[in-house]
Amino acid sequence: MRSRRSDRAAAAGFLAPFLLLFTAFFALPIGYAVYQSLLAVERIGPLGLGGSRTVFAGLSNYRAALTDDAFLDSITRVLLYAVVQVPLMIGLATILALLLDAAAARGVPFFRSAYFLPYGVPGVIASILWGFLYVPGVSPIIDLLDAAGLTVNLLDSGSVLWSIANIVTWEFAGYNMLVIVAQLKAINSELYEAARIDGADAWQVIRHVKLPLIRPAIVLTTVFTIIGTLQLFAEPLVLRPTSTAINTSYTPNLAAYTQAFVNNNYSLAAAQSVILAVAACVLSFGFLRLVGRREDDR
């Protein structure tokens, strides 16, 4: 009895710091955003000089968000982006990890650091750097292509989304690779020996030993990437002034930012953020369920 009580005290002691921070920086802001998304402001006089009051508005902000073409376009845009970006990112990270893990690989520590290095560059800085490589007249890449007779515009409506995808891939492929490398390192080398004795070649080892065993790492990095793509923000924000194709609601996050800080409509911004959070939840848990079910089928 006594020991159970002290166990419980210990558990509470260990959990308290987490719960405190979780409440202060996660549950509270979400609760506040939900609360704010249900409010609206009424004003008296053309400049509100007659006073204003905050009233309960029900779901009208959600209705406004979901009937706004620009916001719906932004959701479609990030979904299209995710369909391309997630497989590309995970494929690249997996290939890089397998290359580094290959028996014949040379200079592994160097390449591992080199691939990982972009992750140390903040997204805003990365976007500024890549921005210089995208702007005509400043970019050496465009100059070289021009000299070769190819005129490209990396910032127009047809290409800018993929220019952004390039920045994001550059930034995060190395990080995802490292997660996969860590799991590859954890594979017991006896399994390779056994496979080799059974006559498996390098490809067969990858297909039948390595890939199944790094599945959890791939699932984890996929969920990270899904959430990351939906939350696309810094890259389009930084590239916006240089491009004629990034509008103020290019991604859902950018739309919420614009509503909150340019149009001072915090309630609509809160509604948009809640919608985005729900979408991210549905997609990442949906993905986890999907891969979980396949696991059970085996």
Add this chain to the structure above:
Amino acid sequence: MRRTRGRWRGRTALLFGLVLAVVIAGCSSGSDPASTGESARKPGEKITLTFWSWVPGVDKAVDLWNSENPEVQVKLEKIPAGNSGGYAKMYSALEAGTGAPDLAQIEYQELPGFLLEGGLVDLAKYGAKDDAGKFVEWQWRQVAFGDGVYAIPQASGPMAFFYRQDLFSRWGIEPPKTWDEFRQAAQTIRAKDPKAYISTFPPGNAGWFAGLAWQAGAKWFGVEGDTWIVNINSPETRKVAEYWDGLVRDKLVKTDPDFQNGWYKDLQEGAIVGWVSAQWGDAILAGNAPQTAGKWRVAPIPQWDTGSFVSANWGGSTTAVLKGAKYPKEAKDFAVWLNTDPESVDLLIQGGYGWPAAKDALSGSALDKPYDFFGGQKINDVFAEADKAIDQDWTWIPTTAATYQHLGDGFQKAIAGQGTFVDAVEAAQVKTEADLKAKGLKVKAG
């Protein structure tokens, strides 16, 4: 197992309830009318006012004030220009209730927005009406709403046409007097040099487009009683949009954004040889294309009708006192000094802040001189004429920033091949009406 889970569920519910209680308590206290915390300065008391601005040269004017006013010191904090994040910073500080400066740089088109959020101090209470006579009348009207005075005017931007005189004369082109001639000049330039364009149509810069519509006689906004009148989709605005639609369709102008590295490079290399811009554009050109010094000239803005001369205004700024300022009287005094004291105005002119809002500032000031960058031309004679030919009744709405975005988004779409600039104007009309309604205001189409 079941028991413990049930208990946890109870605790989670309790926790959530607590969270909600805190949230609601936090909100209700936040929505109380904040006490202003104003105080009067005692004689001899030393105070410091903070001032957010992005205007080049304002630091020198502030230094001058600080050296003359040891008791009321002003601490200047440089922020990004308004639409590049400066306003977002101010609005969030006001919303948070702490961290806002005493004084801030606010452009004319954004004043109603700040007013609507309750962010500005009515300076009429601190004697601002006595200062009205020191300023150009139409600029004063931009800061006076109802019985109040909500900012001190600083500068405006009468528009004209900057052009590369060396290239124009090599190609045998006269600076265009009408928009028809502007189009012909654009064609000649394309024919003479395949790399050169007369100008760009900056899709993201709706403020520039507003200036051109203003010149064409449009009046986008007005108030009748307590109802806003929105008239963006007017024949005048459509005429301007159609005109630029034509130039873009025939590839006579670029469509790259202005104020970006690519555009500066184009100016430096003679790939863009003209710019319809405001008076403050002189400092932008001189600062970003120094190697073209001596080659630029300024001509009056092209006209729609040859009958009477009409110009327009692009940009223009004020110094406002933000809600929460502890010493509004001193803040107002500084704002008036900054924008009327001849020495201060000269320092601001040298930074390129625009056309002074202070009355009779031209003669004898730093504006009244030949400019080496413009081959010795006294360019401000052109702008002085422009300043006299601006329609003075233009007003802005509390959601101007959103209107700019709608126009910008529409222009971008048009350039991507979906629709025209006229479509963008039509869409901006509809969306602006919705914006004002969303703010809880009454609105109707003009």
